[in-house]
Amino acid sequence: ALQETVRTGKPQRGEWVCRRKTGGPFPAEQTIASIRNADREVLRIAVTIDDIGRDKTGRKPEAVEAESDFERFFNLIPDLACIVSTDGYFKRVNPAWEATRGYTREEVRNTPMLDFIHPDDLERTLSEIAKQSREYRTKHFVNRYRCKNGSYRIFDWRTTFNRDDSTRFGIAKDITEQRLSE
DSSP: OHHHHHHOOOOOEEEEEETTSSOOEEEEEHHHHHHEOOOEEEEEEEEHHHHHHHHTTTOOOOHHHHHHHHHHHHOOOOOOEEEETTSSSSEEEOOOHHHHHHHHHHHHTTBBGGGGBBBBGGHHHHHHHHHHHSSSSEEEEEEEEETTSSOEEEEEEEEEEETTTTEEEEEEEHHHHHHHHO
């Protein structure tokens, strides 16, 4: 399945019997997908394993399936996906953050969001965050984010603000190459 994913770029899915840390077996659905750059070169292989044998939470199967679908979507989407908390830190980022910017997901989560933004874009970004708190959504907000190697990538953001817990959900498309060619 791994070789097929690398060769074709198509995610591969199958069911296997896996072993828990305690040694006990469990039936699992495994998805293998590749994260690629603009030249279609493989940057990273993402593997998700879902225990399909039982649900210990007592939730309805539909809720478990929806959560599982969200996890797969969040981890396989090629754009940068994130959830940002009220304190300005990333609560969660998908694997594309590592592939695009070079920081590990842990490094991204442990650094204030504003520390990554280009200094010339900081005031506009703060203004957009304030505006979003009133209007819920942002479409096509562009700013630059610092990469681990010191360079900057240009991102086109779409975000939604959740007033219930002041959490922001965002997806950023890397438009650096497009902007440079323009």
